[in-house]
Amino acid sequence: MKILLYGETIEWLKQARQIAEIVNGELYGVLPSKELSSEAAKILDKTYIFDRIMYEPNTYHKIIQKVSEKIKPDLTLFPSTIKGRTLAGLYAGYRNEPVITDVVDIRYCNEGELEVKRLVYGGACIATIKSKLPSTLCISLGAFKPLEKQVNGEVEYLKEVEKQLIQTEFKSKEYVGIPLERAEIVVAAGRGFKKKEDLEMVRELSSLLNGAWSVTRPLAADYGWTDTWIGISGAIINPRIYLAIGISGQPLHMIAVRNSKTIIAINKDPNAPIFNEVDYGIIGDLYQILPRLIEKLRKKQ
């Protein structure tokens, strides 16, 4: 079986390698980044690289489409991020094949069929779906263990890139410290925080722990305290530790953090839904807990 993937990070390529192992297939990849080519060649059987150009889905799709015409994959994988889902839609529409997003598990049944588990209803439920091949899947990042298997794959540079249909401007996110998606420890604040200035505690805590920080959507989208947030419509993370402070644990937030190894929460309401999904929970007032915790961590440094 031939598998094609679109990817931007080595971590994701290794997760896709795990999937290739499950369905027993050869792994081809399209990557928009020259810097990744030597690393990618150790993971993919064949790597197609194009020079990073401004992300514009219609143009990127044309590039992926060309590669797919060459390979004729049975299964195509995208990360279940906003970009990945958009590209997967363009791709599946073009190939007229089923597309399933938020995939967390895959089982190879018999010739030409997969049993796939995906999250639905904002992550509150999991659906098992039987899907014929060829099909397109968007994989929930972190759902599959990265597989370290060294291959010696070929690399091919894709030269011509079609003219962009759409004019594009880009303002890159200003990362303070470590980008969320790559942080080992992520601290996040929810509506338990009364004012913007109080987020300073979260910032300091994350920096003492050598991690990154973010918020739930209402703090960003409704109050405008930050530009980005964690959740189904924001960043999807899979750190070693996720520390949620003053967050109730609604499905649309939790879907994006469930692949964290350890989940810790601080919340003053013992009935907050997040306590059903934690490894460690502290029932208490963040305004009593955080200053002392930060003090202790400062002393240790």
Added chain:
Amino acid sequence: MRILTLVKLTVDISQLKYESSGDPLMDIVPRKMGDSDKCAVEEAVRLKEKYNAHTVVVTIGSTLDHERIIRDAYAMGIDEGYIVEVDGYENLQAITVGEIVKSIVEMTGPYDLIILGAGSLDTHSYTLGPIIASKIGIPVIAGVDSLNYIDGCFEARCVMEDGTYIYRSKPPLIVTVTTEVNEPRIPTLKTILKSKKMEIKRLKIENLKVKLEKINILDIKRYVIQRKNIIWDASEDLEKAIDNLFKLLVSGV
């Protein structure tokens, strides 16, 4: 300007209840117009008000709720509505929905703008707008949180994982919007009464030349991941709770 909007009848996930076995109670959960679809309708109506556009709405399914969400869109200001009658509307493959939209566009179009929610409330796939784009061969801008029409060009802003993108494109264009794009209006009594009298056009799926493909769902269960679930109550012993947390964090777990 002619604008097509799509609205999907979705499970109101905030009201989902479960049997003790973990099966969601799908028969009793209320359904409603998706949140981002409502924003798409609002955006279409704003363009209509500014540029005198003609606005059309489509939904797929044949329940009374489908009629209700078309009337909801009318009450917000949409001019013309279609229901595509099909059974088992909840299990249609996204590519089938894309085929249906394509055939509606062929029958009632062309359109300068096709605008829909980025992700539906129940599956949040983010794929339908892009699927339609490929099927009818016009570009898509997905996940838009601010849309303007300047000098014959749409300008859209999308906040993504790595930063903010601004895209500009001439019509025809497909745009999918997030719930940040606007605050949908609340219809007035007058527009609600008017919406009840407006005609809804009905199309039978058999007449659309679409091959129906359904998703083969084996089961749906409540999603639970086993966690350690160790809880400390700081109101009983604040120092101990903080100390436990401190140790946990410095150990790296």
